[in-house]
Amino acid sequence: MATLIKDGTISLNTCPSVSAFAAAVGKMEGEGPLASSFDYIAEDVTLGESSWEKSESKLQQIAFSTALSKGSFSEKNIDVLFAGDLLNQCVSSSYGARDTEIPFLGLFGACSTMAEGLGLASVFVDSGSAVNAAAVTSSHFCSAERQFRLPVNYGGQRTPTAQWTATAAGCAVVSPHNKAPYVRAFTVGKIKDMGITDANNMGAAMAAAAYDTVSRHLCNTGQSIDNFDLILTGDLGKVGRDILIELFKKDGVDISEKHNDCGIMLFDPKKQDVHAGGSGCGCSASVLCSYVLDEIQQGKLNKVLFAATGALMSPTIVQQGESIPGISHAVELSSC
Numbered sequence: 254m255a256t257l258i259k260d261g262t263i264s265l266n267t268c269p270s271v272s273a274f275a276a277a278v279g280k281m282e283g284e285g286p287l288a289s290s291f292d293y294i295a296e297d298v299t300l301g302e303s304s305w306e307k308s309e310s311k312l313q314q315i316a317f318s319t320a321l322s323k324g325s326f327s328e329k330n331i332d333v334l335f336a337g338d339l340l341n342q343c344v345s346s347s348y349g350a351r352d353t354e355i356p357f358l359g360l361f362g363a364c365s366t367m368a369e370g371l372g373l374a375s376v377f378v379d380s381g382s383a384v385n386a387a388a389v390t391s392s393h394f395c396s397a398e399r400q401f402r403l404p405v406n407y408g409g410q411r412t413p414t415a416q417w418t419a420t421a422a423g424c425a426v427v428s429p430h431n432k433a434p435y436v437r438a439f440t441v442g443k444i445k446d447m448g449i450t451d452a453n454n455m456g457a458a459m460a461a462a463a464y465d466t467v468s469r470h471l472c473n474t475g476q477s478i479d480n481f482d483l484i485l486t487g488d489l490g491k492v493g494r495d496i497l498i499e500l501f502k503k504d505g506v507d508i509s510e511k512h513n514d515c516g517i518m519l520f521d522p523k524k525q526d527v528h529a530g531g532s533g534c535g536c537s538a539s540v541l542c543s544y545v546l547d548e549i550q551q552g553k554l555n556k557v558l559f560a561a562t563g564a565l566m567s568p569t570i571v572q573q574g575e576s577i578p579g580i581s582h583a584v585e586l587s588s589c
Contacts, residue, residue, distance in 0.1 A: 255379045261441040262473035263372075265379040268435040271371075271586070272385070272428035273324025276543035277315040278535075279394070279420030285520045290543035292319045298395060298420055306340065309393035309422075310349035312535070313338070316422035316542070317349070317389050324426050331355050331426070332383035335370035338391050338534050339363060339418075345391055355387075363563030364459075364488050365442065366390040367423060367538040368582040371559075372439035374427040375584070379436075384429065391422035392533030415453040417527035419519060423538025425546070433588045434549040440470040440583040444565065447579070452564075452571045455532060456493025456516075459562040459579035463489060464500040466581040467508075467560050474585070478511050483557045485545060486581070487515030487537025490530030493562070515540040515561075537561045549588045556587045 256264045275292045283294030293315050302308040313336070321327065334353070336346035337360035350357050362369040370388030377383040397418040427436065445465050449458035463486050471477060478484065489497060494514050501508045515537040516530035541559055548554040560583040571577070 255376050258473045260469055260473055261443065262470055263376060263439045265375055265436055265438060267379050267430050268437055269375050269378040269427050269429060270431045271425050271434045271436065271546055272431060273320045273326065273426040274424065274542040274546045275316050275319035275323055276421065276423045276539040277312050277319065278539050281525065282419055282421050282519060282539065285525060287519060287540065287544050290547060291539065292543070305393055305396035305399065306344060309338065309345040309391050309396050312393065312420070312422040313345055313349040313389055313391040316391070316424040317387065320387070320424040320426050326385065326426060328353050328355055331385050331387050333358060333377060333386045335360055335373050335386065335388045336390060337361050337366040337370060339397050345396070346389070362580060362582065363565055364532055364534055364537060365561040365563030365580050365582050366534045367541060368559055368561035368584050371425050371427070371436070372582055372584050375436040375439060378427045378429060385426055387424060387426045389422065389424040390534040390538045392418050392535035393420045394418045397533060415528045417520065417531050418533035419531045419536035419539065421533070421535030421539035423535065423542030425542055434546050434586045436584060437587055438470070438474055438585040440466055440473065442466045442580040442582045444578045444580050446576050448576045450571070450574060450576050452566060452577065454492065455564040455577070456490040457496055458564050458577040459489055459581065460493045460496035460500065462579035462581040463493070463497050463560055463562045466583045467558065470558060470583045470585070478506060478508050481511060481556050481558050482554045484508055484512045485515065485557055485559050486512070487540065487561045488530065488532040489514045489562055490516040490532065549586055552588045554588065556585070559584045559586060
């Protein structure tokens with residue numbers, strides 16, 4: 254049964270398995286360096302739907318149904334579904350799941366939602382509250398731009414610190430201990446505010462939260478950076494990554510060789526103009542639920558700390574001049 258070690262870190266004593274996973278992405282994401290890892294690549298951003306929001310819901314449905322198919326599950330096998338996205342009232346998730354009969358828990362952790370959902374699903378399975386629990390999340394460039402900034406047809410200029418919201422979705426199904434990848438621990442994030450007020454500089458806004466959560470996880474579990482093959486954040490982008498590295502250097506710790514960020518991994522900066530990198534719930538979800546979990550499953554990565562990060566803002570609050578709080582949740586994954 255799950256045990257609270259201290260200060261937000263939960264040890265999962267049975268080490269549940271991520272028994273199935275899938276990622277569905279848009280056309281642009283499918284032209285990036287991880288293309289061969291994705292289960293589904295859309296031909297265009299509409300996915301045949303009449304609105305961006307419907308397109309995002311469909312992308313989430315595809316990731317969910319593909320994960321079930323890969324794990325030979327039916328919807329009846331899933332005891333609880335954790336889902337969330339960037340849009341108001343998490344409509345992409347609730348509308349995406351409305352045709353199912355699965356007990357539903359909607360989440361909002363901004364871009365940290367995949368780690369939040371995966372952590373909670375793992376706690377439910379480890380405690381015996383569920384046999385199989387699924388975590389799914391998504392984002393869509395056009396739906397996010399319309400809500401948080403300006404409609405894409407406005408053609409507003411993007412600043413160098415801006416990140417590109419991924420059109421993508423990822424789903425992971427957690428089941429009792431059986432095969433790799435295994436979920437070993439979950440650290441719940443704390444809200445950290447660096448005083449950033451620029452909605453186009455989310456990497457800087459989230460870096461302190463990533464530093465706090467990763468540091469607490471290592472301390473609470475008695476581990477160091479050297480115990481991990483990969484410390485994976487998402488989505489700090491280039492700006493946030495540089496700040497995170499500097500924060501650890503103040504502690505005398507160099508994480509640069511062990512760290513990577515989903516916002517950097519998803520796109521090719523030389524061929525795709527995404528400025529500081531990718532972002533959005535679907536960015537870290539699609540990178541995790543394709544390339545990363547596959548590498549763990551094959552034993553190419555032995556231990557990974559997945560620390561997704563989120564900027565907990567709304568357009569209204571930003572327009573009022575408020576700063577942007579950040580959060581990061583961490584899930585420890587292993588191949589054995």
